[in-house]
Amino acid sequence: MSASVETRLYAVRTTAGQELNVALLIERRSSTHNIPVKSIVAPDDVKGYVFVEAAGPHVVDLAVSGLKHVKGYVSGKVEFEDVRKLIQPKSVIEELSLGDIVEIVSGPFRGLKAKVTRIERHRSEVTLEPLEVTYTLPITIHAAYLRIVSKAAKEEKSKQKPEETGEESGILSAFRRLKGE
Known part of the structure; x- marks a missing residue:
């Protein structure tokens, strides 16, 4: 019988603009040292953070300790729903x-x-x-x-034409009142 390990998301602070590099370094280290990292997410809209899915903070610490451009990780877990809002494509x-x-x-x-x-x-x-x-x-x-x-x-x-904003100019509305419309 195999027991499934519950995973959680953890936020890793990085140098802004180096999120993808850090994600690749974490992936390389976790695969070569058999560190049980489930997934790594580096959203474009979130500067300075990479999200790592692992069984606990000790696993994240093993994966990121000593890596270039890593400033540390945020204590506590991050909810999946919070990350889903960040990575969901916007129209x-x-x-x-x-x-x-x-x-x-x-x-x-x-x-x-x-x-x-x-x-x-x-x-x-x-x-x-x-x-x-x-x-x-x-x-x-x-x-x-x-x-x-x-x-x-x-x-x-504020410089848009009144027709574009759906409003009438003062002259046009005065003219309509004179005409009785």
Whole structure:
């Protein structure tokens, strides 16, 4: 009868930008020295941390002690649900807002940088104005083919046309009142 060992996740602090290197070093050490590490996760969104799944903190200590770029590990365990939230892919359409600068990553316009002018979230479509062309040519493309380069500044959002924000300008609303609409 084999007894299954319950594993837990532990957070290892690393030098920022060296998470993948540390994960590879932990994997190499655990395989060569037969250290029972179940899995290693280095999410892109979490800078300075690598998550190691093992039976206990003593196993993690064996795996990371003396490794370059390891600053130590956080005492206590990390819940699986917390890590799942970090590694779950996020939809690009949820992150986009008007005025963002994006890069097209697929299709005939691949590599082109553009500014977001309209977002249709229910259809996952985005209308863009290319930045690198001499004329304005609106392009409507599926959000899956985009990568966010930079977010729009707050000042740009306040400079949007009233039609884009769904509000009327003061002159237009006064004109409508005069007409009796």
